Amino acid sequence: MMDELELLKKDWQKKEEHLPKLSYDEIHKMIWKKSSSIVKWILIISILEITLPQLLFLFPSFRSAISDSSTFNSGYIALSVFYYIVVIYFIYLFYKRYKEISVLDDAKNLMRKIISARKTVLYYIIFSLSMLFLIFLYYAIGIYISDEALMSIEGVDRLLEKKSLEETRNALFWVFSLSGLAVTVVMGGIYFLLYGLLLRKLKRNYQELKKMEV
Amino acid sequence: MNKELEHKFVTELENNQNIVHKVCTLYTNDRDSHKDLFQEITIQLWKAYPKFRGDSKFSTWMYRVALNTAITMYRKSKKRIRTQDYESVIFKITADEYDETEEQQLKLMYNAVKQLGDIDKALVFLYLEDKNYTEIAETLGITEVNARVKMNRIKNKLRTILDP
Missing domain, CATH: 1.10.10.10 (Winged helix-like DNA-binding domain superfamily/Winged helix DNA-binding domain)
Incomplete structure (x- = not known):
């Protein structure tokens, strides 16, 4: 085999004559084309992932539904402050790690840094989805323990004309719990699919380089 | 980026383009993907060029960027034959x-x-x-x-x- 690879080496160096040849202008045109590198995709998708949950939180009816009911108010404000502090921390961390990615690194470091930036977004998503689920749950429990909370929900008075208080309470409790769960699972599912697809090849290559160290 | 840097870069790449073509030959299977990868490597080289200090040869520096792009950065197009x-x-x-x-x-x-x-x-x-x-x-x-x-x-x- 040694000889065969040497044979290949000689032939490989001869092969240069058959390679395509691009002109100065062709290359010059290329340098202004848009990159479609995986790093760019990760940046775009990560920005989307960071902003989408924010849009949901800023969605007028979602916010007013929560903030209008005085029972939830103090808890909601505390939760919001906590949430935004963590979000800002995540954005900072992602930005820092994204900036560290350099094509001039060795292959292993480059892959490690890309995976690390991507993981930051993964943790952010886990955090955001847990928060989203908690808000649904917080609401569901609020309804269960407090009549005032129950009455503050829009449309409840109309429901109460047809159904008893107990029935309405139960129905709304399940609506909030189950839709919370459904939204979390669906969004989580979409996310993990995207995360997996983007990084599958990269992770495989990274593992290959890493396992040599053991 | 000024014109002089641009000219210097394109000339150096033109003279050393064989390295990139060889990487493309190894990592792709048809002409379209070859061109695609060549372009992506060129973009990555150009973006990193201001950091090229000349303490190594341009060609040596190219190997790293070209391989990193082929192994890690490049997303193969779906058209590509498995x-x-x-x-x-x-x-x-x-x-x-x-x-x-x-x-x-x-x-x-x-x-x-x-x-x-x-x-x-x-x-x-x-x-x-x-x-x-x-x-x-x-x-x-x-x-x-x-x-x-x-x-x-x-x-x-x-x-x-x-x-x-």
């Missing part, structure tokens, strides 16, 4: 008509190399380009000992592909 299918067909035909001539032997070797994984291909590429193990190890971010071990494994792997 390597396995494409190669095994060619491989079968050549294996049936196998004769001892050097050319046949080389053809088989090239096909075998193309069947390797991304990392293995990078090692073979650098080896074929006459790089020493220190350079191979530095480009991939592994130790020199591991680069040698890996190269031996690849040789074994190639032997199995060629002589099942």
Whole structure:
């Protein structure tokens, strides 16, 4: 085999004559084309992932539904402050790690840094989805323990004309719990699919380089 | 970015474009993907060019960027024929008509190399380009000992592909 690879080496160096040849202008045109590198995709998708949950939180009816009911108010404000502090921390961390990615690194470091930036977004998503689920749950429990909370929900008075208080309470409790769960699972599912697809090849290559160290 | 830098870069790349073409040949299977990858490597080289200080040769610097792009940054387009299918067909035909001539032997070797994984291909590429193990190890971010071990494994792997 040694000889065969040497044979290949000689032939490989001869092969240069058959390679395509691009002109100065062709290359010059290329340098202004848009990159479609995986790093760019990760940046775009990560920005989307960071902003989408924010849009949901800023969605007028979602916010007013929560903030209008005085029972939830103090808890909601505390939760919001906590949430935004963590979000800002995540954005900072992602930005820092994204900036560290350099094509001039060795292959292993480059892959490690890309995976690390991507993981930051993964943790952010886990955090955001847990928060989203908690808000649904917080609401569901609020309804269960407090009549005032129950009455503050829009449309409840109309429901109460047809159904008893107990029935309405139960129905709304399940609506909030189950839709919370459904939204979390669906969004989580979409996310993990995207995360997996983007990084599958990269992770495989990274593992290959890493396992040599053991 | 000023015009002078642009001109210098394009000229250097034009003179050294063989390196990029060779990487593309190894990592893609059709003309479109070859062009695609060439373009992506060119963009990555250009973006990194301001950081090129000239303490190494331009060509040496290119190997790293080109391989990093091919292994990590490049997203293969969907049109691309799946390597396995494409190669095994060619491989079968050549294996049936196998004769001892050097050319046949080389053809088989090239096909075998193309069947390797991304990392293995990078090692073979650098080896074929006459790089020493220190350079191979530095480009991939592994130790020199591991680069040698890996190269031996690849040789074994190639032997199995060629002589099942």
